[in-house]
Amino acid sequence: MNVFILMLLGIVGFALAGLAVFGWALKSGQFEDPKGAAARILDESDRPR
């Protein structure tokens, strides 16, 4: 029974972690320019700013 509750809490914990990651991605502009990101990956002179 205890194991069972532990697992459930684990599931909820993972869900919250996923939520947090998505929230971070949204906030830090990961979805602002998907087309540009796809092009930049091939550009050697491009350095993260």
Place this chain on the structure above:
Amino acid sequence: MTAVVSACPSGLSAPSTPTPAQDPSAFVVQKDGVKSLDLIVKGASCGGCLSKIESNVGKLAGVRIARLNLSTGRLRVEWSGQLKPRTIVEMVASLGYGVTAFDPGKADIESARAERRLITALTFAGVGTAAVMFMSEPLWFGSDLTADIRNTLRWISAAVALPVVIVSGQPFFSSALASIRARHLNMDVPISLAVILALALSLYETVVGGQHAFFDASVMLLFFLLIGRVLDARLRRRAYAAANELASFQTATATRLTSGGRAEAVRVVDIRPGDVLLVAAGERLAVNAEIVSGKSEADLRLVTGEVLPVATTAGQTLHAGAVNLSAPIQVRALSAANDSLMADIARLLEAGEQKKSAYRRLADKAAELYIPQVHATAALGFVAWLMFGATAAQAAYVAVTVLIITCPCALALAAPLVQVVAASRLFREGIYLSSGDALERLAAIDHVVLDKTGTLTLGDPVLGAISEEARTARNQAAMLARASHHPFSRALVKAVGAGPIAQNICEIPGQGVVGTINGRHAKFGSASFLGATASGGSELWFAFEGDTPVAFHFDDAIRPDAAKTVIELSAMGIEVELLSGDGEERVARAAKAAGVRKWRALASPQSKAAHVKALETSGQKVLMVGDGLNDAGALASAHASIAPGGAVDVSRLASDCVFSGDSLRAIAQIITTARAARARMRENFAFAALYNIVVIPVALAGWVTPLIAAIAMSASSAVVTLNALRIAAPSRSRWAGLP
């Protein structure tokens, strides 16, 4: 004019004519010594464009950041020091891209914020649904669960579902409340009711240790519905932004004269009544203004639909949208840009009032049918179960399950999803819809009224058939024409191409250009200017001093595909008509070239609107297509309306739809897509109705379990979604068989 090639190294984007660089200094934002500027770049579509633009702009002195967003086509530049903003714009223009400064504006920021809220709600609902589903699965299938475990699972589900519903349900709850306050039920009322009841029933069942809990149903429902909402909001914002960008390429800045006589660049929105503006030859007027000084000609195509320029003198009033042609003039602004626009829109709304309010959307009609029937059924079920000896709790359970399982998930998704798919398909073709229900109105069209100048025609005249003498003289004539902004001169230059300019050039407003070619005095201009006999009016004459003048005739070029489009529209059972403010002869010629049988010339703005209204009263559903200020009234009173990208602001805002590009084919395409969308919507509504007919008896019998609810709801949403996606599939072109 040089040959235009695509600036994009991969050739992915169509060549764009580099725009004359405006002074963007009015758009520069300064903060802590760092200046920044946002630009719209047209024609950039690959990684090559990206690095070309970023590296070249980045090399300019003082530039710290030059970052191009390839998805939105916006370039952000930050710099410090003395770099002139005009240099940045000129650099991008010299690389071969269209560029203009832009101001995001309040509406843009507001809609971006609303979209972000929806995405947050969607994320919560998605994660919540996944978490609750983990727990539901053993509840559905684990027949050997002990009561202890069952209760634990339920309580954890409750702990997840409750905050999720509170957060993610917000968009629906607030809309439902607003609609109840307005005493008009919309689809969000039954949705909110179903979600809240499902949650309340589940909490009750969990507390008393009852049979079934519907936590999964309540969060899943929100998740599905929010997907539709997010797509809808995103598309609407993109279409709005795209249509706005078309506009910002027209007039972004103006030149204001300060009291000290200094010229400064200002944003159009910052112009105040009484400001004195300097309008260069070739510049478009952004506000209504009175001419203070300067003799010139004005191109009123967008204002009245007339192709021939009109002579202007001091004291005359010019409407926003007029283009100053031959000489620079000074004008005094009579209104602020927004005021004149606002006033015009207010007038239009008055004219077209009955149209917007009389139209009831399909979804609203469905909601009005659905809500009373389903709620009455649930109430009846409650009473019937009581009468047959059930306890109040049992009877309430049945009534609530009826509301949960009939929750209009499919019904609520039926229309918006179709609209999203259809609108995004049009978006890819460069057609921007202003609202979703525009599609429903466009689908009903059976009569199209076209404006001539700028709509049926490209708006820019082209050199017509020329005589043998004119052919030999055209290179010399072009040497004079290159100095002029007169539309006919530009047409000649376009036909001849780049080349030298004559010496000692002087443009005489309303008459023509004089200059010296190889030491000989030459004139290029109107018939009276050269002493020739006029024939028709759409021609210019050229002669060396002492020689006989040679005529150049100009036509108002019909858009490519205009004739094809007219055939296509007739094949769709739509009557086409031409209604223009221009002269009889030119309208007749354009009508003939496009194959339009019914036409009317010399129509005033009032008579255009009246004509459209008369057609509407006679029961026809009119689609008005127009671009000018003179079309705005007709656009607003028509059942649906379309404006080309080059239209004046008022016309663009009065329209349901804006198309970019030169091809008139867009009109046929819009109607075809709208009709397909209407058919899909009707199918979806029919399916949703069928679904309810099947599930209501099941619910009334008390057989609904959480598992059945989950399957029924997700299956119905999936069917509706797949049906909507059928529009996105490329249709077999109806153009294939046409010559």
